Amino acid sequence: MSLRRALIVCLSLIILSSSFLGIAYAEKVFRWHGSWGNTWDLSFHNGFIWVHMMGLSEGLMKWDKDMKLTNGMAESYTISKDGTVYTFKIRKDARWSNGDKLTAYDFEFGIKYILDPKNGKGSFFGGAWYIKNAKAYAQSEISDPNQVGIKVIDDYTLQITLDGPHPDFLTTCTLPTLYPIHKASVEKLGKKAFEAGNLVTNGPYKLVAYTPNVEYVLEKNPYYYDADKVEIDKIVGKLGGDAFLMYRRNEVDLINVGPAQLPVIEKDPVMKKELVIFPQSTVSVIYILAFDHPAFDDIRVLTALQKAIDKERICKFVYRGLAKPAYSWVTDLIPGSTANDPEVLEKFRYDPETARKLLAEAGYPGGKGFPTIHFLINPNQATDPLILAVKSEWEKNLGIKVIIDSLEVGVWSVKIWQLHDEPTMSFSGASILYPDPAAPLTLNYVEGALAGSLKRKDIVEYVKLELQKTEVLKTGNTEKASEITKKQRDIIYRRSTPEARKMLSLVQQAQKTTDPNKRLELYRQANKIRDLNMYGYGWTRSFVLLQPMAARLVRSNFDVPFNRYLVGFPVSFAYIKTK
Amino acid sequence: MALYIVKRLGWIIFNLLILSLIAFALIKSVPGSFLELQILLGQAGTTATGLTVSEIDKIRGVETEMMKRWGPTVPLWEQYVTFIKGVVTLNMGPSFRWPTQTIEEIIRKTFPVSFTIAVLAITIAVFIGIPLGVIAALKQNSWIDYLVSALVMIVSAIPNYVMAVFVIFLFSFWIPILPTYGWGHPKNYILPVLAMSFGPIGSIAGYMRTSLLDALKQDYIRTAWAKGGTERYVIFGHAMKNSLIPLVTILGPMISHLILGTVFVEGMFGVPGMGQYFSQAANSRDYPLMMAQTVIFGLILMVMNLIVDIIYFFLDPRIRISRR
Numbered sequence: 072m073s074l075r076r077a078l079i080v081c082l083s084l085i086i087l088s089s090s091f092l093g094i095a096y097a098e099k100v101f102r103w104h105g106s107w108g109n110t111w112d113l114s115f116h117n118g119f120i121w122v123h124m125m126g127l128s129e130g131l132m133k134w135d136k137d138m139k140l141t142n143g144m145a146e147s148y149t150i151s152k153d154g155t156v157y158t159f160k161i162r163k164d165a166r167w168s169n170g171d172k173l174t175a176y177d178f179e180f181g182i183k184y185i186l187d188p189k190n191g192k193g194s195f196f197g198g199a200w201y202i203k204n205a206k207a208y209a210q211s212e213i214s215d216p217n218q219v220g221i222k223v224i225d226d227y228t229l230q231i232t233l234d235g236p237h238p239d240f241l242t243t244c245t246l247p248t249l250y251p252i253h254k255a256s257v258e259k260l261g262k263k264a265f266e267a268g269n270l271v272t273n274g275p276y277k278l279v280a281y282t283p284n285v286e287y288v289l290e291k292n293p294y295y296y297d298a299d300k301v302e303i304d305k306i307v308g309k310l311g312g313d314a315f316l317m318y319r320r321n322e323v324d325l326i327n328v329g330p331a332q333l334p335v336i337e338k339d340p341v342m343k344k345e346l347v348i349f350p351q352s353t354v355s356v357i358y359i360l361a362f363d364h365p366a367f368d369d370i371r372v373l374t375a376l377q378k379a380i381d382k383e384r385i386c387k388f389v390y391r392g393l394a395k396p397a398y399s400w401v402t403d404l405i406p407g408s409t410a411n412d413p414e415v416l417e418k419f420r421y422d423p424e425t426a427r428k429l430l431a432e433a434g435y436p437g438g439k440g441f442p443t444i445h446f447l448i449n450p451n452q453a454t455d456p457l458i459l460a461v462k463s464e465w466e467k468n469l470g471i472k473v474i475i476d477s478l479e480v481g482v483w484s485v486k487i488w489q490l491h492d493e494p495t496m497s498f499s500g501a502s503i504l505y506p507d508p509a510a511p512l513t514l515n516y517v518e519g520a521l522a523g524s525l526k527r528k529d530i531v532e533y534v535k536l537e538l539q540k541t542e543v544l545k546t547g548n549t550e551k552a553s554e555i556t557k558k559q560r561d562i563i564y565r566r567s568t569p570e571a572r573k574m575l576s577l578v579q580q581a582q583k584t585t586d587p588n589k590r591l592e593l594y595r596q597a598n599k600i601r602d603l604n605m606y607g608y609g610w611t612r613s614f615v616l617l618q619p620m621a622a623r624l625v626r627s628n629f630d631v632p633f634n635r636y637l638v639g640f641p642v643s644f645a646y647i648k649t650k
Numbered sequence: 651m652a653l654y655i656v657k658r659l660g661w662i663i664f665n666l667l668i669l670s671l672i673a674f675a676l677i678k679s680v681p682g683s684f685l686e687l688q689i690l691l692g693q694a695g696t697t698a699t700g701l702t703v704s705e706i707d708k709i710r711g712v713e714t715e716m717m718k719r720w721g722p723t724v725p726l727w728e729q730y731v732t733f734i735k736g737v738v739t740l741n742m743g744p745s746f747r748w749p750t751q752t753i754e755e756i757i758r759k760t761f762p763v764s765f766t767i768a769v770l771a772i773t774i775a776v777f778i779g780i781p782l783g784v785i786a787a788l789k790q791n792s793w794i795d796y797l798v799s800a801l802v803m804i805v806s807a808i809p810n811y812v813m814a815v816f817v818i819f820l821f822s823f824w825i826p827i828l829p830t831y832g833w834g835h836p837k838n839y840i841l842p843v844l845a846m847s848f849g850p851i852g853s854i855a856g857y858m859r860t861s862l863l864d865a866l867k868q869d870y871i872r873t874a875w876a877k878g879g880t881e882r883y884v885i886f887g888h889a890m891k892n893s894l895i896p897l898v899t900i901l902g903p904m905i906s907h908l909i910l911g912t913v914f915v916e917g918m919f920g921v922p923g924m925g926q927y928f929s930q931a932a933n934s935r936d937y938p939l940m941m942a943q944t945v946i947f948g949l950i951l952m953v954m955n956l957i958v959d960i961i962y963f964f965l966d967p968r969i970r971i972s973r974r
Contacts, residue, residue, distance in 0.1 A: 109747050262750045283748065284927070285833050285920040311926075312831035313818070313919045320822050321831050481682025481935050 085244075101629060101647055103309040103325035104314040108287075112265040113181070113247055114190035120247040126276040126306065126644035127291060131159050131178070131229075132244040136632045136646045138506065141244060144273065155234030161227045166294035167253050168277035175229035177273075181252035182414045183208075183216045184451065198243020203232045229632065236585055237505035246505065275301045275645035284310055301645045319373055324626040327639070330456055333391040333622070347631075349560065349625045350641045352404050353502040354397045355457060357373060357614040358589050361534040362491040371429040374488070375417040377605070377614055378426040379468040385460045386617060397618035399602040400501065400511065404635050407508030407594035415602045422469040430469055438470030443453055445495045446475045449483040453567070458498060490534050498616075505637050508594035512578050517597075520606035524571035533562050574600040655956070662952045666945055669733075672732050673944040677937060684746045684935045702864050719939045733941055746936040749781065753942045756927055761909075764923035768908035770843045772901065775850035780897075782851070783858025788885070790863060791953040798855065806852025811914035814845040818918075831920045842919040845871075846912060850904055857900060868892075902954035910947050930969075 096348040107118030112127070133143035142148075146162040163304055165173035169439045182199060184190060186209040200206045203220030218233030228633060232239060253271035256264040263269055267281035276289040276295065289306040291298060309317065315335075319342075328336065328346070336342045359367060366372050382396030398419050401412040404429035409415050427437070435441040444465070460475040478486060487497050501512045522533065540555040564572075574597045605614065621639035627629050630650050634642040641647060720729055738740035741754035751759075786798035804815075821828040821841060832838050863873065866889050874884045913925040925945075931939035 096697060110749050112750060134876050262744075265750050282833060282922045284917070284930075285922045309831060309920070313815075313918060317831050318824070320826070320832055322829060480933055481680060481687060482686050483682075485681040615797060 074617065079262055098304045099302065099649055100305040100307060101303045101325075101644070102309065102323045102571070104309045104312075104317060104323045104327070108310070109283065110265060111267070111270050112190070112262065113250055113252060113283070113401075114185045114187070121245050121640055122289075122308065123250065123272070123274070124245070124643075127270075127272040127274045127278060127642055128247065129274040130163075130244045130250050132241055132247065134245055134634065134642050136642060138635065138642065140245070143235040143245070145179075145244075148241075154238065155229045155233045157233070157240065159226070159229045159231070160503050161229060162296060163227060164296045165273065166296070167271045167273050168292045168294060169253075169257065169271050170294055171253070171271070171541065172226075173251060173273050175223040176226070177251035177254055178229050178249075179223050179599075180220050180254040181372060182221055182248070184252050184257065185248055185250075187216070188218065194622040198237070198240050198246060199248040201233045201235075201240050201243070203234045220233045237509070237582075238585060238587070238590065239363055239505070239509045242505050243506045266557070274642070276306060285367065286310055289364055299443040302649065303647050306644050318624055321626070324629055325631060325641075326624050328622045328624055329454070330390050330393075331411055331454065333393065336624070337391065341592070342624065345624050345627055347625050347633075348393055348620050349623075349633050349639070350395070350402065350404060350618070350635060351621045352402050352504075352636050353500045354400065354618050355498060356400075356501050357496050357498045357616060360447070360486075360491055360495045360497060361489070361530050362493060362495055363531045364494050365527070366433065366435070366441065367494060368527050371433040371435045373425040373436070373605070374419070375433070375469065376465065378422045380461060380464045380614070380616070381421045381423075381468075382419065382617060384405070385457070385464075389456045389460045390617070390619065392617040393581050393622050394617045397615050399598070400615055401598055401602075402501060402618050405503050405506055405508065405511060405593050407512075407598055409595060409599040409602050412599060412602070417557050418603055419605070427466060431454065438472075441469075441471045443472040445491070445493055446473065447495060447497045448477050449480040450476060450477065451480065452498065453477055461616070488534070488537065489529060490538070504636060508591055509581070509600075512581075512594055512597055517575050517578050518563060520574055520601050521567040523573045523606035524568040524604065525562065525566055529562055529566045536562075568604070571606055572602050572629060574606075586638055655960070657954050659780070662949070662956070665952060666948055669948045670737075670941065674726075674733070677940050677944075678726060678729075680935070682935050684937070687934055705761065726930050733938070736938075737942075739944060742938055744941055745931070746941045747930060747934050752905060753938055756939070757924070757942070757946065759921060760924040760927060763921060764912065764925065766840055767839070767846065767912070767921060767923060768905050770839065771846040771908055772850055772905055774847040775845065775854050776901075778847075779851045779854030780858050780894075782855040783860060784890070786855065786859040787862035787866070795859075800861070802852045802859075804852075804853045805848040806856065808848065809914075810845050810849055810912070811918065813848045814841070814915050814918045817841050817845050824841045826871065831918075833922055838919070838921075842912075842915050842921050845915050845919075846908055849907070853900065853904070854897065857897050858893065861896045862889060864868070865889040865893040872958050893964065898961055898965065899958055902958035903951065906947070906950040906954045909950060910943075 085507040105118065108122065109115075109117055109119070111119050111123070111127075113120060113123060116150070129143045131143055131145040131148070132140055135141045139329055142162075143598070144165050145159040145162055148157060148159045150157055159175075159178075161173065161175055161178070165175055167177075182202070182205075185206050186199060188211045200209070204213060204218045205220070208216060208219050213569075214474070220234075223232040224230055231240075251273055253264070253273075256269060256271050260269055265272070267278050267287070270278045272278065272292065273295075275295045276290055277292045278287065279290045280288040287308045287310070289308075291301055295301065309323055314323065315328070315332050317323045318326045324421050324479050336346055381399075386392065386394045388395050397410070398416050399408060399412075401408040401410065403410040430436070430438065430441070446462070448458060452458070458475060462475065465471055465473055483497075525533065536555050540552050540559075543551045543555065577593050577597040577600070581590050582592060584590040602615075621633070623631075623633070623639065628650050630645045632642050634640055717860060725853060733742070736753075744750070744752050745756060748780055756893045778871050782798050782802070786795045786802075808816075813897045818830050818841065821844075828837055828841055829835075830841070854971070866885075870888075871884060871889055876887050910925060910928065912921070913929040915921065916925045924946075928943040929938065930936070931943060
């Protein structure tokens with residue numbers, strides 16, 4: 072055999088064997104499109120904390136595929152009789168992605184790291200703030216982290232003491248604020264420990280590559296206790312590009328589609344079949360900002376504005392039937408919601424006749440003499456057809472004038488908190504992050520509802536104090552600032568309407584109630600008061616508008632379970648299966 | 651020559667100082683802050699932040715360690731001096747938006763990418779644009795000239811992000827041979843480079859045509875013809891050489907604009923370059939990155955101009971003589 076012939080035989084053998092290997096094991100890769108996130112540091116509240124939640128990290132508890140709470144890193148737990156002390160047993164087979172053993176110390180380190188005011192400034196703390204002294208530590212009121220109610224009993228036993236009974240604490244253990252962080256790597260590398268290549272995680276996946284603005288790549292974590300149940304080997308998250316074009320070219324398996332793409336999808340028989348629609352907890356809300364005009368103290372005017380919006384029509388035509396009208400703040404996905412309460416449904420039902428009549432009674436027949444309404448929107452909202460639809464409904468049904476002011480995002484972020492000369496509104500989405508009746512009625516929401524019930528002149532006073540405080544904080548005079556905050560709280564708590572204060576007392580009662588049925592009923596009543604009076608968040612009154620159904624395209628070869636409460640991300644990458 | 655370069659470098663430093671001072675004043679007077687935007691647009695569930703009114707205040711009032719340099723309690727002059735110190739000592743600190751990376755790291759990682767893409771795009775533009783311009787000039791007022799001029803007009807009028815969509819349709823859908831998105835494979839360079847080179851092709855061809863036409867009317871060309879020179883000798887030996895000089899002047903600024911001004915193309919194709927970082931910096935009020943970006947853009951532009959002038963010095967003997 073000549074040398075040449077031998078070479079050819081060798082080469083073909085190599086090619087043959089490699090192709091057989093290829094058949095024997097094809098890597099299962101799931102690629103999806105999401106355009107957010109800039110650091111993997113859990114102490115920063117940015118989009119990547121949800122990637123942590125979906126597969127990089129795992130808390131003491133986790134969600135199963137059907138959104139039921141199950142044990143995660145905790146093998147078992149006990150709760151003290153008064154509901155304030157939680158003792159978790161960490162599973163013995165828990166490992167980090169580098170093979171290290173995961174202990175209770177990592178949880179202590181992680182939670183304290185996130186609370187530490189020196190670290191990233193998350194605006195979201197979830198259940199971490201239920202922990203005794205956690206809030207004080209996070210806000211620099213105390214400097215000793217040992218005062219925070221987290222205690223390591225031994226390597227596998229963690230004791231957490233809360234500042235009161237919070238029946239939803241276990242649920243919040245699924246959220247990123249209560250995740251463990253690999254102590255050794257952070258102590259060694261500092262912030263660099265959160266970069267791809269250095270990041271050590273405890274979930275079903277590990278981060279193997281990350282190019283900012285381009286993509287990240289996760290691979291199966293072989294040390295995960297349930298690794299053999301994780302089906303997909305690799306997850307690729309694309310962070311840019313035109314999602315729709317990429318989907319059509321089969322470069323991604325999952326994208327988020329908006330109303331603009333729906334007509335195209337409807338015409339395409341293949342894509343139409345691939346469209347997955349599911350409910351989520353977000354509602355689009357219009358906020359009335361701070362300005363002084365007597366018309367907006369008049370309940371008749373506010374009711375007329377609500378009743379003049381044909382939400383059914385907007386859902387049907389603007390959102391092509393993919394959104395659902397909402398008449399309540401909290402969707403029926405959350406226990407304790409009054410979304411289907413007939414009284415709530417009736418109160419703000421579309422009725423242009425009554426709306427015009429109410430407006431006329433208030434002194435503005437046919438919209439005559441009614442001030443022009445301004446909408447402040449940022450560039451991210453410019454493509455949302457919702458505001459245009461509302462504008463046309465109001466102009467058509469009430470004869471009032473609406474102007475849309477599109478602002479640069481930074482300018483917008485300042486303007487929405489300022490005082491305005493003319494009636495001004497903005498819009499935003501409100502999402503509930505976990506399915507517990509307490510989630511939509513935390514203290515911030517209740518304060519928001521109280522503020523939302525204030526009269527216009529009180530709101531103006533409140534905002535003036537706010538602006539004054541911003542100036543004071545620039546000088547570093549925190550004493551003066553907290554004095555102003557006290558005045559603001561006075562306004563909110565003393566001048567709000569009796570219904571709003573009743574809502575507050577219901578929530579306060581519910582927080583102390585451990586009986587689940589009683590607690591649920593109290594929260595339900597509080598929700599109903601809010602829905603019937605439409606108290607907003609902050610110092611605004613709000614209009615609940617639409618409950619958009621998340622629309623996702625999923626390539627038919629994957630089975631992706633969605634988390635209904637988390638604005639539509641998959642519950643966990645670990646549950647994705649190939650069909 | 652050496653003295654000239656040293657003088658110019660001195661001016662560059664002086665200009666950068668003025669530039670950074672103006673930029674600093676402007677950036678600081680724009681409303682909005684990083685924290686405010688983080689709170690408001692903090693991703694999923696913006697209003698479900700779980701904070702009460704007084705808690706939000708606390709967050710507004712207290713900066714994280716990394717923001718102390720730029721916080722409202724630090725006097726403005728001190729912030730500026732810290733920044734300049736950072737530039738000089740190459741220690742500009744972390745970016746707000748990318749807290750695990752320092753500004754230097756971001757630049758070190760992204761500059762080579764942007765630079766490569768820009769140089770590739772310009773190279774393509776030169777190799778296509780110059781012949782197009784020459785053909786148009788030599789066949790002046792013929793249908794070829796009109797065709798080239800029309801094409802030049804069209805490609806220089808269409809912005810590169812529209813071109814980006816066009817090349818995606820062309821090479822990913824009609825002739826499906828290239829991926830629309832991604833980085834790391836040589837294939838990934840083709841579409842962004844192509845999308846970015848169309849504009850420069852237009853301007854280079856346009857410049858070349860005018861400048862060659864101009865040169866062909868000069869006296870020395872007539873002399874060359876009179877001496878019995880062949881067409882090849884006259885056009886490529888005399889006219890071309892001289893008409894390339896004005897082209898050099900536009901290439902410098904062109905490259906510096908391509909390095910930084912490619913936000914859309916980068917976002918569209920997933921190119922990890924500087925443009926996206928910088929546009930996001932402005933949108934999220936990432937002061938350190940915004941400042942660094944302004945200085946770098948100024949620096950690139952001025953250095954490119956310096957290089958152009960040096961090349962000019964060697965290309966055009968008249969400049970050398972006038973300097974002496």
